[in-house]
Amino acid sequence: MSKPPSFEQAKTKREKARAAGMDPNYWYAVELDDALAKGAVQRVTFWGMHVALYRDEFGTLRAIEDRCAHRHVPLSIGVVKGDRIVCQYHGWGYDKDGKLADIPHDLFGMQMPKCKLRTFPVKVRYGLIWIFFGDADRAESVALPYIPDLEGSEPWACVPVDFTVKAHHSMVIDNVSDFTHEFLHRKFKPFADAKLTKLEPTEDAVYLSYDTKVGHGGVTAHFIDRVQADTDHMDLAYQYPYQWSNTGNHIKHWLFVLPIDERTTRTFYLFHFKSFKVPFVPLRFPRQIMAPIIRAANKVHIRPLLVEDAVACEAEQDGWDKHWNQPTAEVNPAVHAFQTLTIKKWEQYLAREAAKGARPIGMAGAGLVSAPLNPKKREAEGEAPAAE
Numbered sequence: 001m002s003k004p005p006s007f008e009q010a011k012t013k014r015e016k017a018r019a020a021g022m023d024p025n026y027w028y029a030v031e032l033d034d035a036l037a038k039g040a041v042q043r044v045t046f047w048g049m050h051v052a053l054y055r056d057e058f059g060t061l062r063a064i065e066d067r068c069a070h071r072h073v074p075l076s077i078g079v080v081k082g083d084r085i086v087c088q089y090h091g092w093g094y095d096k097d098g099k100l101a102d103i104p105h106d107l108f109g110m111q112m113p114k115c116k117l118r119t120f121p122v123k124v125r126y127g128l129i130w131i132f133f134g135d136a137d138r139a140e141s142v143a144l145p146y147i148p149d150l151e152g153s154e155p156w157a158c159v160p161v162d163f164t165v166k167a168h169h170s171m172v173i174d175n176v177s178d179f180t181h182e183f184l185h186r187k188f189k190p191f192a193d194a195k196l197t198k199l200e201p202t203e204d205a206v207y208l209s210y211d212t213k214v215g216h217g218g219v220t221a222h223f224i225d226r227v228q229a230d231t232d233h234m235d236l237a238y239q240y241p242y243q244w245s246n247t248g249n250h251i252k253h254w255l256f257v258l259p260i261d262e263r264t265t266r267t268f269y270l271f272h273f274k275s276f277k278v279p280f281v282p283l284r285f286p287r288q289i290m291a292p293i294i295r296a297a298n299k300v301h302i303r304p305l306l307v308e309d310a311v312a313c314e315a316e317q318d319g320w321d322k323h324w325n326q327p328t329a330e331v332n333p334a335v336h337a338f339q340t341l342t343i344k345k346w347e348q349y350l351a352r353e354a355a356k357g358a359r360p361i362g363m364a365g366a367g368l369v370s371a372p373l374n375p376k377k378r379e380a381e382g383e384a385p386a387a388e
């Protein structure tokens, strides 16, 4: 059984879509802001490129190439001291600009080596940490996603939900905006009888609409404010590299994908709601108590629903890996449009890198290695503690 082709080897649209990377010259959500305490460091990966993300002891988030200049030990297993990241092995310390600033052992009469590691712009918005993995000088001219409903003095209620799915990012994108998979959600019924009424591909996005019955299943159906919201219609977009939906200007979501490698995608969903109805009576909950309701809804409805999608995408990945060279049939024109956009954006990125003579992200040598052993985890598993 042969492996699916690389992007360069791919012949069909499906093969290309399933092998394409994502253009790193956008802001990508990498972690929940409250998941990283002061002094903590962790690895984040974009298309095979590893970055050590840490919050320094003053509270500032910093991202640096995940590689010590001494012997390439990942800095993500290191420790944070002040605003520096210190390598776990011989204790070489790097300052906030990535410059080697300290070597705590004998230099044998040698000069301190001059080393500078690559650092990455980091921001926080909507409870998420964002990194710009592309050319740093483009970072300020590329906007982070702006969600007006989550801004201002009365933002809509929103609680992020995140998953890591063992599937290619294009499978996730196909899944969220393609409503032919109503069968999968026969328990929760997030949409029913969907008819595609608009499909509008543009240079940077695919806009689409469905006439569909939204949110008629599960306990949360009773909370949907159908007097104020038109729940017979949904607008969606794959606004590269993000995805969103809007039901009656009342129920919305954004999905931010982090393409980790060819078969792993982390997904961050921001579902947000303008109002919730008190079940069975014509009253609405005050905005202040909506966050706890969403948290409860995430547990009993939204997360289990998204798990159905994640399991389906992982099964699709498995099927693709085994049967990629069998003919496939795709009937939804929206899926063709998503795949065309993914391929086009990746080709544009590859062409820009080639014009600069630069090596594209994720190619040989850029990463795609398994995560290093975490010393704390090894200790917890009963192995000898790593040297301090």
Ligand code: FES
Binding pocket: 068, 069, 070, 071, 072, 073, 087, 088, 089, 090, 091, 092
């Ligand atoms: S490998 Fe990092 S200090 Fe030696």
Ligand SMILES: [Fe+2]
Binding pocket: 175, 176, 181, 185, 309
């Ligand atoms: Fe779904």
